[in-house]
Amino acid sequence: MDTRIIDTLKRNQLSVTDSRKKILELFLDQQTALAHADIELQSGEDFDRVTIYRTLQTFVEKGIIHSIPSADNSVRYALCKDACSEGHHHDNHVHFMCDTCLTTYCLDHVTVPTVVLPEGFQVNQVDVVVSGKCLKCS
Amino acid sequence: MDTRIIDTLKRNQLSVTDSRKKILELFLDQQTALAHADIELQSGEDFDRVTIYRTLQTFVEKGIIHSIPSADNSVRYALCKDACSEGHHHDNHVHFMCDTCLTTYCLDHVTVPTVVLPEGFQVNQVDVVVSGKCLKCS
């Protein structure tokens, strides 16, 4: 068992439970974003759907994962890396969703460009959602 | 009745029906994005939910409206302006969602910045979703 899993949970003052360990493991094992349905399928041992919803919600609140906007009614989540995992929830991100395989990536190292808005709009967070073909599908 | 409504429907080879007229009118009357639920509430005369879903779907296919990604499980739609309305579906957009009142704007005139992606990713479309405080709420 990856020690990062228990470390992360403890650092965030969360009880170490089976579902949390397993769900966090799924995120650590793959570099892509996961939707609720993915987790339900991949978790093997079946946790109650409610537990998965609540776990995701808790992880978002603690800044362990963040949600990725999408236009297809399926919110996905991805691990917050480095800086973000220390509690800076309001980070900007570039996300990429493959039109073909629907795999979604959080591109941490891509810098979010500055957006200039009309007078009167106060910017809090900027999410860039790029779609196209990913490495595997092109 | 706004002649733009019937014009737009005919230009897109769509039968002119009550629900399509009403829904298109809602989009034309307000400058903000609408979710399915908003339309259901605002349409007054109640159309079947299925009709609303199908109308939105048809409008998206014809390029009359476009969907806006969101992180809260509620896809919103906004009118495609000028260039876009002539059939160029794959336009890039900057959208703004107010954290306070949840009103969503399609900022047509704001230019979408260029995003540089890692080797191997082919860009098709770029959506920028900005959140913060809107004109009214700041």
Place this chain on the structure above:
DNA sequence: TACACAAATGCAACATTGTTGCATAATATT
């Protein structure tokens, strides 16, 4: 290690959102 407290889970029931097939009604075409 055992105990008590706090917290998370699972279940049930429900609410919301989205989809499909088909008969009926409305619109378009001649």
Place this chain on the structure above:
DNA sequence: AATATTATGCAACAATGTTGCATTTGTGTA
């Protein structure tokens, strides 16, 4: 005005998300 085409409404269903509460599990402490 008559016919062909298309959209609507209904019903039934599927998927997704939420809430309250009893039970179980984890945590901190003696």
